[in-house]
Amino acid sequence: MxxxxxxxxxxxxxxxxxxxxxxxxxxxxxxxxxxxxxxxxxxSPMTKDVTLANGCKVCFGGTVTDKKGKTVTLKNGDVVGNDGSVMTPAAKKAHGG
Known part of the structure; x- marks a missing residue:
């Protein structure tokens, strides 16, 4: 199904x-x-930065900046949601991922 x-x-x-x-x-x-x-x-690998609908910016260099200006550097395995939230592999596992 x-x-x-x-x-x-x-x-x-x-x-x-x-x-x-x-x-x-x-x-x-x-x-x-x-x-x-x-x-x-x-x-495909990212070639340019992407701005999400809520103003968060996902940069192809591996950072995410929220609309207030807080920047998070991503590590291997981190996932960025459509809302700009970052989930680490440990968090994914805890949520059943």
Whole structure:
């Protein structure tokens, strides 16, 4: 049964797949592909900063800045939600991820 999933869930799964495949895969400019929920998804490395709908800025260099100006530096395995929230691997595991 295929169910609808949020974009955050899809991004989290894609990032997890990238981490499982190793850093050598992430180093290249080629997109990666993942089968999820019966659909093929394409994931490419970021080439420019992205500003989310709520004003948070996700930088391709590995930082997230909220709309108040607080900056967090991401570590391998960290996931950024559509609202700019950062979840670490330990937090994902605690939430059933």
């Amino acid at each position: 295929i169910t609808k999933t949020s974009k955050v869930t899809r991004v989290a799964l894609a990032l997890t797949a990238m981490l499982c495949l190793g850093s050598s895969v992430m180093a290249g400019p080629d997109p990666m592909y993942i089968m999820y929920g019966g659909k093929m998804m394409k994931l």
